[in-house]
Amino acid sequence: MANKDYAQALATLLEEVRATRPLVHQITNYVSVNDCANVVLAIGGAPVMADETEEVAEMVALASALVLNIGTLNRRIIDTMLLAGRRANELGKPIILDPVGAGATRLRTDTARLLQRELKLAVIRGNASEVSALVGEVGTTRGVDASGVEANVEGVARRLAATSGAVVAVTGAIDVIATEEQLLKVANGHPMLTRITGTGCMATALVGAFCGVTDDYALAAAAGLTCLGLAGERAAAVHGGTGSFRAALIDAISLLSAADISDGARVYAG
Numbered sequence: 396m397a398n399k400d401y402a403q404a405l406a407t408l409l410e411e412v413r414a415t416r417p418l419v420h421q422i423t424n425y426v427s428v429n430d431c432a433n434v435v436l437a438i439g440g441a442p443v444m445a446d447e448t449e450e451v452a453e454m455v456a457l458a459s460a461l462v463l464n465i466g467t468l469n470r471r472i473i474d475t476m477l478l479a480g481r482r483a484n485e486l487g488k489p490i491i492l493d494p495v496g497a498g499a500t501r502l503r504t505d506t507a508r509l510l511q512r513e514l515k516l517a518v519i520r521g522n523a524s525e526v527s528a529l530v531g532e533v534g535t536t537r538g539v540d541a542s543g544v545e546a547n548v549e550g551v552a553r554r555l556a557a558t559s560g561a562v563v564a565v566t567g568a569i570d571v572i573a574t575e576e577q578l579l580k581v582a583n584g585h586p587m588l589t590r591i592t593g594t595g596c597m598a599t600a601l602v603g604a605f606c607g608v609t610d611d612y613a614l615a616a617a618a619g620l621t622c623l624g625l626a627g628e629r630a631a632a633v634h635g636g637t638g639s640f641r642a643a644l645i646d647a648i649s650l651l652s653a654a655d656i657s658d659g660a661r662v663y664a665g
Contacts, residue, residue: 424466
């Protein structure tokens with residue numbers, strides 16, 4: 396597929412999200428929960444942020460996709476994620492895992508690996524260090540920041556895709572999306588996206604929205620990352636600081652059109 400064809404395919408997916416308004420069930424972290432809900436609304440989906448064990452199985456049944464984000468972990472949330480994920484698998488609903496901070500502590504790394512082992516995942520979206528931790532490679536994770544493995548990101552992404560069976564989306568200066576057979580890259584984005592908290596979580600939430608309208612999960616991952624990156628470029632052109640950038644980012648996502656994506660997406664095969 397040529398670069399222009401990828402851009403047009405992503406534009407079509409955006410139209411599908413806006414037309415069908417997929418419900419994205421997110422069990423996510425309390426640092427970024429509001430932003431994750433808002434970006435799903437902005438792209439055209441419908442968010443629900445239910446994490447009580449007594450209702451998650453019912454909520455998954457209503458949803459088009461399930462996002463699991465381990466950013467603020469506790470034992471109850473781990474059990475809730477497993478319960479929701481198993482129900483999603485029973486119903487054939489896509490699960491998107493964000494292994495926030497994997498590699499930083501044993502609990503985070505073990506939890507991400509547990510979810511990967513126990514659930515059939517559609518997409519794993521993380522930074523280079525987080526993804527490397529899931530395949531046993533050594534990087535440096537400080538909080539949720541990544542360093543030390545960027546040079547090998549394509550190899551790490553391919554390895555995790557092969558062992559997990561999921562699409563693996565690694566965000567960075569150039570985003571890498573890997574399956575066992577395919578490698579895509581997304582060059583949209585801006586350094587300001589690293590200056591506010593939660594943009595990785597927002598990226599995963601957007602991927603969840605697109606997974607709710609297609610079973611081509613590599614394309615869905617590319618769509619989510621392209622929309623965030625393109626919106627980041629536009630927000631950076633008008634912001635006055637990190638606080639106004641955050642607001643401008645959500646505005647820019649809400650204002651994206653299919654034509655914006657087809658004209659501005661920088662997506663290509665690796």
